[in-house]
Amino acid sequence: MPKLWNETIASHRHAVREATLDAAATVITESGLAGVSMSKIAERTGIGRATLYKYFPDAEAILAAWHDRQITRHLQHLAQVRDRATGAGSRLEAVLGAYAQILTHHPTGAIVAGLHRGNHVEHAQHRLHEFVRALVTDAAQVGEVRDDVPADELTGYVLHAVTAAEGLDSPAAADRLVALILTGLAPQQGPRSPRPPSTDQTSKSAAAHH
Amino acid sequence: MPKLWNETIASHRHAVREATLDAAATVITESGLAGVSMSKIAERTGIGRATLYKYFPDAEAILAAWHDRQITRHLQHLAQVRDRATGAGSRLEAVLGAYAQILTHHPTGAIVAGLHRGNHVEHAQHRLHEFVRALVTDAAQVGEVRDDVPADELTGYVLHAVTAAEGLDSPAAADRLVALILTGLAPQQGPRSPRPPSTDQTSKSAAAHH
Structure with missing residues (x-):
C-alpha cells in the first residue's frame, strides 16, 4: 500500500x-x-x-487509556509551568501550585480508584513521582528544600498531601494547601532530629497557657 | 422466648x-x-x-463491614493514644504518629479503593476526619498549630499526607513523614500571607548560589 x-x-x-x-x-x-x-x-x-x-476490549481499557491521556496532558502542562519559572525552589512551588489547581478543578481520584490496581495505574503514578522527584532533588541541592529526608519520601509526602486539593472548592484553598506542603518541605534550622519543632513548642505553649 | x-x-x-x-x-x-x-x-x-x-448479600457488603470494623478499631486505638498524651500539640503528634504506623503496617488503601464509592466509605472517612479535626482545633486554640488556615483544610492536608505511609517500609520513615506533616502545621512566624517563606528563600538561595 x-x-x-x-x-x-x-x-x-x-x-x-x-x-x-x-x-x-x-x-x-x-x-x-x-x-x-x-x-x-x-x-x-x-x-x-x-x-x-x-x-x-472493554470499558476498563478505555478508562485506563483515558487516565493515561490525562496524566500525559497534566505532565505536559506541568513541564511548561516548570520551564517558565526560574530557580529550583520557584519551579517546585509553581508546579505544585499548578497541580493543586488541576486536582481542584478536575478530580480524578474516583476514576483512578475505579480502575483496577495494576500495572497501568502504577506506571502513571510512577511518571508523576519521577517528575516531582527531579524538582525536589534540584531544590534540595541548592538548599531550598530540606535534605534531611530522602527525596523519594519528600515526593511521596507531596503527592499524597496534594490530593487533598480534590476536596477543595476554591483556588484560594488550593493555594493554602500548597503553602502547607511547602512549609513541610522547607529546610529545617538548628540541630537536625526527626521531630525538631513540636516538642519545644509543646512545652513552651503549655507553659504560656497554664 | x-x-x-x-x-x-x-x-x-x-x-x-x-x-x-x-x-x-x-x-x-x-x-x-x-x-x-x-x-x-x-x-x-x-x-x-x-x-x-x-x-x-454479597462480598462487597462483607468488605464494607470489614472496613467499618477496621476504622472502628483504629479509632479506638487512636483514642487511647490521644488520652495517654498530655497537651493538645502532643496529643495531635502522638495520634498522627500512631496512625502513620498503622498505615505502614496495615495498608487499607487498596481495599477502600476496591469498595464502591458511596455512603459507607464517606461515612468512615467522615469519622476519621472529625476525630483529627478536634485534635487540630484544640492544638490551634493553644497556639501549637497554625490558625491562619481553617481546621477543616488542615485536617484534609493531614489525612491525605499521612496516606503516604502506606508506601513506606520502615517505622523510621513513617516518623519522618509525621515530622514533615507537623512542620506544615506549625504556627507561622512573621506577617501572615498564603506563602510566606518560599519567595524569600528562593531569592536568598538564588543570590547565594550565583
Missing part, C-alpha cells in the same frame, strides 16, 4: 481513539463511573459497538 | 459475623482483593454459602 494510505489509516485510527476517550470522559461526567459502558461510549462516539470493540 | 435464648442467638450471630470478617481479611491477605468471593469466605469461615447469604 502507498505510504499516504497508511498515514490516512493511522490518522483515522488516532481520531477514533481520541473521540472514544472524549466520549468516555463525557459519559463519566454525566453518569458517574458506574454509568460507563461500551454501549454508552459507542453511542456517544457515534460509531458502532462492533467497531469500538476493535479498538478497546 | 426467654431472654437468655435471645441473648444466645444474638451472641451466636455476632460470633458468625466476626468470624466472617476475619475470614474475609485472611482471604484478602492471601488472594488479594480480586480473589474475594462468597464461596471462598464461606469455605474459610466453615459455614455454608446459604448461611453466609443470610448475613451478607
Whole structure:
C-alpha cells in the first residue's frame, strides 16, 4: 500500500481513539463511573459497538487509556509551568501550585480508584513521582528544600498531601494547601532530629497557657 | 422466648459475623482483593454459602463491614493514644504518629479503593476526619498549630499526607513523614500571607548560589 494510505489509516485510527476517550470522559461526567459502558461510549462516539470493540476490549481499557491521556496532558502542562519559572525552589512551588489547581478543578481520584490496581495505574503514578522527584532533588541541592529526608519520601509526602486539593472548592484553598506542603518541605534550622519543632513548642505553649 | 435464648442467638450471630470478617481479611491477605468471593469466605469461615447469604448479600457488603470494623478499631486505638498524651500539640503528634504506623503496617488503601464509592466509605472517612479535626482545633486554640488556615483544610492536608505511609517500609520513615506533616502545621512566624517563606528563600538561595 502507498505510504499516504497508511498515514490516512493511522490518522483515522488516532481520531477514533481520541473521540472514544472524549466520549468516555463525557459519559463519566454525566453518569458517574458506574454509568460507563461500551454501549454508552459507542453511542456517544457515534460509531458502532462492533467497531469500538476493535479498538478497546472493554470499558476498563478505555478508562485506563483515558487516565493515561490525562496524566500525559497534566505532565505536559506541568513541564511548561516548570520551564517558565526560574530557580529550583520557584519551579517546585509553581508546579505544585499548578497541580493543586488541576486536582481542584478536575478530580480524578474516583476514576483512578475505579480502575483496577495494576500495572497501568502504577506506571502513571510512577511518571508523576519521577517528575516531582527531579524538582525536589534540584531544590534540595541548592538548599531550598530540606535534605534531611530522602527525596523519594519528600515526593511521596507531596503527592499524597496534594490530593487533598480534590476536596477543595476554591483556588484560594488550593493555594493554602500548597503553602502547607511547602512549609513541610522547607529546610529545617538548628540541630537536625526527626521531630525538631513540636516538642519545644509543646512545652513552651503549655507553659504560656497554664 | 426467654431472654437468655435471645441473648444466645444474638451472641451466636455476632460470633458468625466476626468470624466472617476475619475470614474475609485472611482471604484478602492471601488472594488479594480480586480473589474475594462468597464461596471462598464461606469455605474459610466453615459455614455454608446459604448461611453466609443470610448475613451478607454479597462480598462487597462483607468488605464494607470489614472496613467499618477496621476504622472502628483504629479509632479506638487512636483514642487511647490521644488520652495517654498530655497537651493538645502532643496529643495531635502522638495520634498522627500512631496512625502513620498503622498505615505502614496495615495498608487499607487498596481495599477502600476496591469498595464502591458511596455512603459507607464517606461515612468512615467522615469519622476519621472529625476525630483529627478536634485534635487540630484544640492544638490551634493553644497556639501549637497554625490558625491562619481553617481546621477543616488542615485536617484534609493531614489525612491525605499521612496516606503516604502506606508506601513506606520502615517505622523510621513513617516518623519522618509525621515530622514533615507537623512542620506544615506549625504556627507561622512573621506577617501572615498564603506563602510566606518560599519567595524569600528562593531569592536568598538564588543570590547565594550565583
